[in-house]
Structure formats: structure tokens, C-alpha cells
Amino acid sequence: MSAIQSVPSLVRTATRFFEAQALFAGIELGLFGRVAETPAEASELRDELGLHPSITFDYLDALVSMGLLSRDGSRYVATPIASSHLDPAKPDYIGGFLSLNQRRLYPAWGNLAEFLKSGESVVQKLSGGSSPMPSLYSDSARTRSFAEGMDGYAVLLGGPLAEKFDWAGVDSFTDLGGCRGMLTTRIAAAHPHLRGVTFDLPPLKPLFEELVGDGDLRDRVSFQAGDFFADPLPDTQVYIAGHVLHDWVVERRRDLIRSAFDHLPPGGSFIIYDSMIDDDRSSATFNLLMSLNMALVSGSSEYTVAEGTRWLAEAGFTVREPVALNGLTTMLVGDKPS
Ligand SMILES: C[S@@+](CC[C@H](N)C(=O)[O-])C[C@H]1O[C@@H](n2cnc3c(N)ncnc32)[C@H](O)[C@@H]1O
Numbered sequence: 468m469s470a471i472q473s474v475p476s477l478v479r480t481a482t483r484f485f486e487a488q489a490l491f492a493g494i495e496l497g498l499f500g501r502v503a504e505t506p507a508e509a510s511e512l513r514d515e516l517g518l519h520p521s522i523t524f525d526y527l528d529a530l531v532s533m534g535l536l537s538r539d540g541s542r543y544v545a546t547p548i549a550s551s552h553l554d555p556a557k558p559d560y561i562g563g564f565l566s567l568n569q570r571r572l573y574p575a576w577g578n579l580a581e582f583l584k585s586g587e588s589v590v591q592k593l594s595g596g597s598s599p600m601p602s603l604y605s606d607s608a609r610t611r612s613f614a615e616g617m618d619g620y621a622v623l624l625g626g627p628l629a630e631k632f633d634w635a636g637v638d639s640f641t642d643l644g645g646c647r648g649m650l651t652t653r654i655a656a657a658h659p660h661l662r663g664v665t666f667d668l669p670p671l672k673p674l675f676e677e678l679v680g681d682g683d684l685r686d687r688v689s690f691q692a693g694d695f696f697a698d699p700l701p702d703t704q705v706y707i708a709g710h711v712l713h714d715w716v717v718e719r720r721r722d723l724i725r726s727a728f729d730h731l732p733p734g735g736s737f738i739i740y741d742s743m744i745d746d747d748r749s750s751a752t753f754n755l756l757m758s759l760n761m762a763l764v765s766g767s768s769e770y771t772v773a774e775g776t777r778w779l780a781e782a783g784f785t786v787r788e789p790v791a792l793n794g795l796t797t798m799l800v801g802d803k804p805s
Pocket residue numbers: 600617618620621643644645646647666667668671693694695696708709710711714
């Protein structure tokens with residue numbers, strides 16, 4: 468996001484949610500999956516999706532201007548990004564994550580000014596704030612909706628993480644807070660010598676089983692149900708904690724980092740990734756707003772690269788230089804001395 472320096476950019480910022488809602492509606496309507504399959508005339512889309520005739524063209528053409536649809540003569544086609552990431556039939560579908568923003572975060576952000584005064588997060592309001600998770604797993608539909616949301620992020624980060632960490636000398640890893648195992652399966656699929664464990668709360672196990680099924684990875688990936696603050700962590704050479712530290716207050720983050728250090732063998736590594744904030748806290752708008760988002764939703768925050776590095780070093784890790792996994796997410800690796 469670039470700095471606001473003119474009145475038009477001020478107006479664009481105030482109306483950026485138009486674009487978000489246009490995207491969410493396309494996912495909700497199944498539009499992107501439909502046009503990823505075969506191009507369609509506006510009249511076909513109108514009839515099939517039940518759109519109102521007077522607004523169909525403006526909606527479809529707005530999506531063209533946003534780069535999500537293109538026109539082939541009079542027919543609408545999914546652009547490559549929409550086809551890869553917004554068609555539920557594709558392996559790199561992230562619509563579940565994008566929709567989570569619509570359902571869970573958009574309403575919460577509507578109360579930002581009130582939150583900035585009260586400091587009371589959604590979780591505190593709902594449950595007294597002991598854990599960010601119970602309300603998400605209160606029934607199986609909510610559990611699935613959250614897990615599909617997390618799948619979207621894992622799909623985006625699985626490739627970069629499989630590539631940017633050197634897995635050659637490692638034979639096992641455990642993804643702490645790995646949700647239903649999407650990241651575990653992506654890393655294991657990219658590196659056939661690896662065995663991977665997803666460690667998460669019990670409600671995620673059936674969704675892990677559904678994801679892995681009887682597929683090729685069945686012998687190399689598994690789910691271990693547990694509480695990473697209370698239960699022994701699995702024996703492994705590498706722990707991953709992605710989008711986990713940002714769920715918790717600093718003392719709990721330090722607890723988890725210390726526990727990972729204690730359970731790792733000498734030479735083992737701990738990988739953390741989050742939307743870390745640049746150290747001078749001035750340029751990464753998305754990450755700073757994501758930090759506010761974590762406060763609003765979970766009563767926690769993002770953190771700077773320097774803070775993450777310090778917590779890892781305090782536990783005893785030798786910390787490598789930060790690595791950008793994508794434009795939004797930074798990875799830090801701590802190595803336990805041999
Ligand atoms: C924000 S999600 C991150 C999911 C995934 N690692 C990613 O990168 O998107 C946090 C995960 O931590 C898990 N979690 C929360 N508290 C936990 C606990 N005490 N023990 C184990 N897992 C926990 C949640 O169930 C959830 O899957």
C-alpha cells in the first residue's frame with residue numbers, strides 16, 4: 468500500500484472496501500470457478516448465478532478492471548490469477564482464506580474506533596480472552612470454515628518455505644499449530660525424504676484425515692493432537708510455528724520458543740513466520756495493520772524482526788538473517804547449537 472499523498476488517493480483508500488466486497492461476492496457466487504471452467508457470456512452468468520440484469524455488466528466489468536476477469540470477445544474469462552487461486556477446483560485455491568476476511572474480520576474492523584478506545588478484542592468480548600481459539604472450534608462448521616481459511620495461507624507459503632529453507636540435511640519436521648496440515652503436506656510433497664507431523668488441537672484431526680486421505684503422503688505425514696503449551700512436543704529435527712506467535716501475548720510466545728528449544732536435538736532448527744513489521748515501523752502498512760488486526764481479533768499483535776530475533780536468541784538459538792517468504796510474510800530461523 469503506498470502512502471496517501473493526494474485527495475484522489477484519500478478517496479481511493481476510503482473506498483478500497485468496494486474492491487474487497489466485489490472479490491468476496493465473486494467467491495460467494497461461485498463466479499470464478501464458473502469462468503475458470505469455460506468462458507461465458509454475461510447473459511449466461513446472469514442466468515446461472517441469478518444476478519439482477521441491471522447490474523450484471525457493471526459488476527463483471529469492474530472485475531475486468533480489477534484484473535480478475537478478462538474479455539474474449541463478448542465472453543468473460545478468468546484471468547490467470549483468478550483461475551489459479553479463486554477456482555475451488557484448483558490445488559492453489561485461497562478463496563477460503565479470502566472469505567474468512569469477509570466473515571470474521573470485516574465486521575470486526577467496522578468497530579475499530581470503539582476498539583481503539585476500549586482495547587477490548589473480539590475474543591475478550593466473547594470468552595474472557597483466555598485463548599483465541601475456543602470460539603473458532605465451537606462446532607464442526609466453524610472449525611471447517613477456520614481451517615479452510617488457514618489452508619489459503621498455507622497454500623501460498625508452502626512453496627516458498629519448501630524452497631527457502633534447506634531441507635537436505637533434515638529428515639523430520641513438525642508444524643506446531645499446523646491447523647489441518649496443508650503446510651505439512653506441501654513441504655512433504657516437495658521433499659520426498661521428509662516425514663512431517665502436524666501438531667494442533669484435537670478438533671483439527673478429522674480435517675487432517677480428510678485432507679490426507681489414502682493419498683501418496685499417508686505414510687510420511689501424521690497428525691498429533693495436543694496443546695503446545697501443556698503437552699510434550701513431538702521429537703523432530705525442525706519445528707515450524709507459522710502465524711502462531713502472533714496469536715499470543717509476548718510471555719506465551721517466549722514460553723513456546725523456550726519449549727521448542729528444549730525439545731529440539733542439538734543442531735535442530737526452529738522456523739517462525741509471521742507478517743513481521745519492519746524494524747523502524749514506518750513502511751510496511753499491511754503488516755502494521757495486520758498487527759492491529761491481531762489486537763482487534765485476538766488481543767495479540769505482530770512483532771518486528773528485531774523482537775522475533777531477540778526472543779529466539781534469548782532462548783539459546785543462533786538466529787539466521789530474516790528471509791521474505793512472499794511480499795507479506797517474513798521467516799526467521801533459529802538453530803540450536805550442536
Ligand atoms: C493462526 S492459525 C495458523 C495456522 C497455520 N500455521 C498457518 O500458517 O496459517 C494458529 C493455529 O494454532 C493452533 N493452536 C492454537 N492454540 C494451540 C495450542 N495450545 N496447541 C496447539 N495448537 C494450537 C490453532 O488451532 C491454529 O491452527
